[in-house]
Amino acid sequence: MRTPKHFKKWFEAWPQLVCFDLDGTLVDSVSDIALAVDSFLVEQGKPPVGEDQVRQWVGQGAASLVRKAMSWTDLDEESYEDCYCSFLIAYKSNLTQKTQLYANVLDLLKALKANHVPMALITNKPSAFVKPILEHFEISDYFSWILGADTLEEKKPSPLPLLFCAEAIEAEQDQCVMIGDSQTDSRAAVAAGFKNVLVTYGYHQDVDLKSLEADLLIDDLVELLL
Known part of the structure; x- marks a missing residue:
């Protein structure tokens, strides 16, 4: 598969690491x-x-x-x-009663995996809830790291979870991407030196995403494959 335009512009190739938020980014929970x-x-x-x-x-x-x-x-x-x-x-007792996977999540995960891009799931949700949700949607195996709010000493907006994953594979910070939906994700990405991608359909904490000056705002994850 050819390198998508945004990755080609930023890295000249596929990223060395992609980190995803969960709620409001991969699932509507x-x-x-x-x-x-x-x-x-x-x-x-x-x-x-x-x-x-x-x-x-x-x-x-x-x-x-x-x-x-x-x-x-x-x-x-x-x-x-x-x-x-x-x-x-x-x-x-009701983790996935109404929760749904957003459009094109699987397409992006499959494309990244096919091009050997390591992926991490980094969320501020308590860890006990994370794996069951991922397993319900059959996407847990895509992630080399699954980090909840209580996995490390700090959570987003701290850059620690992002850097933990990058350091584990000796990835260069400026060759990595954080994909989220909120100011919390944006601040973590900036502090870690990652490219900062925000989706417009998630939970914005009543913040205008344009004010965060992300590297990219997208309405659909499939835009990262164009």
Whole structure:
């Protein structure tokens, strides 16, 4: 397969490493996440906040998500542990009830694999939830690394997870790509010295993606194969 135009422009060949975010990049998971958030809120006697609101909160990990929902509904911090545990239990029981793979994810993964490009999955989702989702969609075997929020000492927007993978194969940072959907992914990519690709269809944390000055904004992952 010929080298796609963006990779050819940046590297003159295929990248040495491609790192992917999960939620909002490879899978549309907000419906199941919102169900779990609403579940713990109702347990606490609060009204559900719904999918549209939760969509604005996804991306910085489960702890941050729970705290944002608590703040939104005026729940006291002292109930955090109960809320967090209730969220984890509710989400674990419905990881893939409504979650869907985005368009052309498989096409991109297959093309990268065919051209011997190592891939990493780097997410701020708790690790216990990551592998089951990947296995449900039969894509776990594409990734040489699967890093959740609690895998290393730091998570995105720290560059540590990205650099951990690059250093493992002695990849040059300027020959690597991070593909995500949010400011969290963008900051991690910039700090690591990776090319910064953002998809426009994901969860943007209410941030204008154009303001992040990514190397590339795309509406569909297939654009990376053109």
